[in-house]
Amino acid sequence: MSTSSPAGTVSARDVWATVRRRALPRRSDYAGLRGSWRGDLIAGVTVAIVALPLALGFGVTSGVGAAAGLVTAVVAGIVAAVFGGSALQVSGPTGAMVVVLVPIVHQLGVSAVAAVAVLAGIIIVVAGLAGVGSLVAYIPWPVVEGFTLGIGVIIAFQQIPLALDTTPAEGENAALIAAQTLPRVDWSAAAPAAGIVVGVVALMLVLHRVRRTLPASLIAVVVATLAVEALNLDVRRIGALPSSLPAPSLPDLSELNALLSAAFAVAALAALESLLSAQVADGMADDVPRTNPNRELVGQGLANVASGMFGGLPATGAIARTAVNVRSGARTRVAATVHALVLAVVVLVAAPLVGAIPLSALAGVLLVTAARMIDLATARSILRSTRSDGLVFVLTALATIVLDLVVAVEIGVAVAAVLALRHVARASxxxxxxxxxxxxxxxxxxxxxxxxxxxxxxxxxxxxxxxxxxxxxxxxxxxxxxxxxxxxxxxxxxxxxxxxxxxxxxxxxxxxxxxxxxxxxxxxxxxxxxxxxxxxxxxxxxxxxxxxxxxxxxxxxxxxxxxxxxxx
The missing domain is CATH 3.30.750.24 (STAS domain)
Incomplete structure (x- = not known):
C-alpha cells in the first residue's frame, strides 16, 4: 500500500517523519557517553543538590506544597531529559512558573494545578509537532531580560510572608500581597524566622565567595535546620512528606472551560522559558549538539503531562539548574536524568529529614536566587544602548511585575515589533x-x-x-x-x-x-x-x-x- 500523496497534501509518511524527528528519542542522543559518563554522573549529583531546596521552596511558594515541588523535579526531570531536544537542559519547578501558579491556585484551588499541567502539556506537545519552537529566535533580547528581571522581583516579593512566618494576605499580585502582609506582621514572633533568612543569605554569599562550586544553598539549609533544632526555635517547618512517589492518575478535567485559559498561560510560559533556557545552555557549551527547539517543546509537553498525572506542578526548563549542569561538566542528557533519580532517592530515603527544614530557610535561598536573576549590569547595558531597546526592557519588566508573565512577553514583543517597524521605515x-x-x-x-x-x-x-x-x-x-x-x-x-x-x-x-x-x-x-x-x-x-x-x-x-x- 503506497503512502504517496498528491503535491500539496500531507502523507502518512510525512506525518510519521515529523513525529519521529520532533518527538522520539534516538541513539544519537547519547553519542559520546562512553567518554563523558563520569562527568555526567558528577554533574547530575551536583545539580540534584542545588535543585533540592529550590524544588521544595517553589512547591511551598506556589501554595501546592513542598511534596508537589519535589515530585515535579523527579517526574518532569526524567521525562524532559529523555524526550527533550536539549542535551543539557534540566527541568523542574521554576520561579517563573510559580508566579503564574499563585493566581491559579487562588482562583481555581490546589486541585486544579495538576489538571492545568496535563492540559498545558498537551498544548505544548501540539505546538512542538507544529514547529512553533523555531519562533523563539524572534524574541528580542530586551524582552527576555525585562521578563527575567520582573520574575526576580516577583519571586522576592513572594518570599516576604515565608521569611516572616506570617500568613499572606489574600490576592494574586505578589507586590500587593507583600505590601498588605507587612502591616499584619507580629515582629516579635517573626524575629526567629527573619534571623534564619538573614543567616541563610549571609552564609550563601560567603560560601559563594569562598568557592563557587560549593552547593551553597544546600549547606545553608542544612545549617539553618540544625540551628533551629539546637535552639528549639518556634518556626514553621515543611512538615510531613510522602516517603514514595504517588501513583499516577488522570486529574479531574470536568471543568474544562475554566481550566483552559490557565492552561494556555502555563503552556506559553513553559514553552518560552524552556526554549530560552536551552538557548543559554547552547551558548555555554560549544562541543554539544544544538537544541532542537521543536523536539524540546514536545519533551517539555510530555514532562508536564507526566508531572500532572503524578500530582506535581507544571514544569519548565530551569535556567539556573541548567547552567549549573553545564558548569559541572555535563555533556549528555544522562546528567539531567541522574539529577532526577537522586531526588527520587531523597523522596524514598530522607523524607522525614526534609520535613524538618524551616520554611524561612527556603525563603532565604529563593531571595538569593531572585537577586541573581536581577542583573543590574545587563540592565544598564540595555538602557544605554538605544531608546527603543530601553523602552521595551522597562515596559516588559513593569508588565511582568504589575500584570502577568505571558501578557508581559506579549507587550514586550508587540512594542519591539512596532519600534522595529518604525526603525525600518526611517531607514527606508x-x-x-x-x-x-x-x-x-x-x-x-x-x-x-x-x-x-x-x-x-x-x-x-x-x-x-x-x-x-x-x-x-x-x-x-x-x-x-x-x-x-x-x-x-x-x-x-x-x-x-x-x-x-x-x-x-x-x-x-x-x-x-x-x-x-x-x-x-x-x-x-x-x-x-x-x-x-x-x-x-x-x-x-x-x-x-x-x-x-x-x-x-x-x-x-x-x-x-x-x-x-x-x-x-
Whole structure:
C-alpha cells in the first residue's frame, strides 16, 4: 500500500517523519557517553543538590506544597531529559512558573494545578509537532531580560510572608500581597524566622565567595535546620512528606472551560522559558549538539503531562539548574536524568529529614536566587544602548511585575515589533532622481525628460509609500511616465506589493505609465499574487537597465505627444 500523496497534501509518511524527528528519542542522543559518563554522573549529583531546596521552596511558594515541588523535579526531570531536544537542559519547578501558579491556585484551588499541567502539556506537545519552537529566535533580547528581571522581583516579593512566618494576605499580585502582609506582621514572633533568612543569605554569599562550586544553598539549609533544632526555635517547618512517589492518575478535567485559559498561560510560559533556557545552555557549551527547539517543546509537553498525572506542578526548563549542569561538566542528557533519580532517592530515603527544614530557610535561598536573576549590569547595558531597546526592557519588566508573565512577553514583543517597524521605515526612503543627460543634449530631450519622473526606493516598501508617490506626482506638472527603481528594496510583504499594485492602477487611470527597473527575482511571486507582475510583463514594463527604461519612457512620451498633436 503506497503512502504517496498528491503535491500539496500531507502523507502518512510525512506525518510519521515529523513525529519521529520532533518527538522520539534516538541513539544519537547519547553519542559520546562512553567518554563523558563520569562527568555526567558528577554533574547530575551536583545539580540534584542545588535543585533540592529550590524544588521544595517553589512547591511551598506556589501554595501546592513542598511534596508537589519535589515530585515535579523527579517526574518532569526524567521525562524532559529523555524526550527533550536539549542535551543539557534540566527541568523542574521554576520561579517563573510559580508566579503564574499563585493566581491559579487562588482562583481555581490546589486541585486544579495538576489538571492545568496535563492540559498545558498537551498544548505544548501540539505546538512542538507544529514547529512553533523555531519562533523563539524572534524574541528580542530586551524582552527576555525585562521578563527575567520582573520574575526576580516577583519571586522576592513572594518570599516576604515565608521569611516572616506570617500568613499572606489574600490576592494574586505578589507586590500587593507583600505590601498588605507587612502591616499584619507580629515582629516579635517573626524575629526567629527573619534571623534564619538573614543567616541563610549571609552564609550563601560567603560560601559563594569562598568557592563557587560549593552547593551553597544546600549547606545553608542544612545549617539553618540544625540551628533551629539546637535552639528549639518556634518556626514553621515543611512538615510531613510522602516517603514514595504517588501513583499516577488522570486529574479531574470536568471543568474544562475554566481550566483552559490557565492552561494556555502555563503552556506559553513553559514553552518560552524552556526554549530560552536551552538557548543559554547552547551558548555555554560549544562541543554539544544544538537544541532542537521543536523536539524540546514536545519533551517539555510530555514532562508536564507526566508531572500532572503524578500530582506535581507544571514544569519548565530551569535556567539556573541548567547552567549549573553545564558548569559541572555535563555533556549528555544522562546528567539531567541522574539529577532526577537522586531526588527520587531523597523522596524514598530522607523524607522525614526534609520535613524538618524551616520554611524561612527556603525563603532565604529563593531571595538569593531572585537577586541573581536581577542583573543590574545587563540592565544598564540595555538602557544605554538605544531608546527603543530601553523602552521595551522597562515596559516588559513593569508588565511582568504589575500584570502577568505571558501578557508581559506579549507587550514586550508587540512594542519591539512596532519600534522595529518604525526603525525600518526611517531607514527606508523614496527619492526623486534626475535623469542623466548627455552634455550636448538638445531641446527635444529636455522636453521629453520634463514628462518622465524617476523614483528610487530603498529599504522596505510599505503601504504609506504609495501615498508619498502620489503626493510627489501631484506637484510635478504633466508627468506621463514614472520609472520605479526597486533594486534597493530589501523588504517587500503583501501590504507593500498591494500598495505597488494600487499605485500602478491609480497612475494608469491618470494616463501615466509605470516602468519598473531592478525588481528582484525573489519578489516576483509576491507581485504575481497581487496581479501586478503579469500586467507589467504584458506591457514590457520590466527592465534590468535604467538606460533602457529611460529610452522606453521617451518612446511613451513621444507617442503621447504625437497622439495629442494629431487630435482634432
Amino acid at each position: 526612503g523614496v527619492t526623486r532622481e534626475e535623469i542623466a543627460r548627455e552634455v550636448d543634449h538638445d531641446t527635444e530631450e529636455d522636453l521629453l525628460h520634463e514628462h518622465i519622473a524617476v523614483f528610487r526606493i530603498d529599504g522596505a516598501l510599505f503601504f504609506a509609500d504609495s501615498r508619498r508617490f502620489l503626493d510627489e506626482l501631484v506637484q510635478v506638472a504633466d508627468v506621463r511616465v514614472v520609472i520605479l527603481r526597486l533594486a534597493g528594496v530589501r523588504v517587500l510583504d503583501a501590504s507593500g506589493a498591494n500598495a505597488l499594485a494600487q499605485l500602478v492602477a491609480d497612475l494608469d487611470r491618470r494616463g501615466v505609465a509605470v516602468l519598473v527597473k531592478g525588481l528582484q527575482t525573489r519578489h516576483h511571486q509576491l507581485l504575481a499574487s497581487v496581479g501586478v507582475l503579469a500586467e507589467l510583463q504584458r506591457r514590457n514594463h520590466l527592465f534590468d537597465d535604467l538606460d533602457a527604461a529611460v529610452a522606453h519612457a521617451r518612446t511613451h512620451v513621444r507617442r503621447d505627444r504625437a497622439a495629442l498633436s494629431d487630435a482634432p
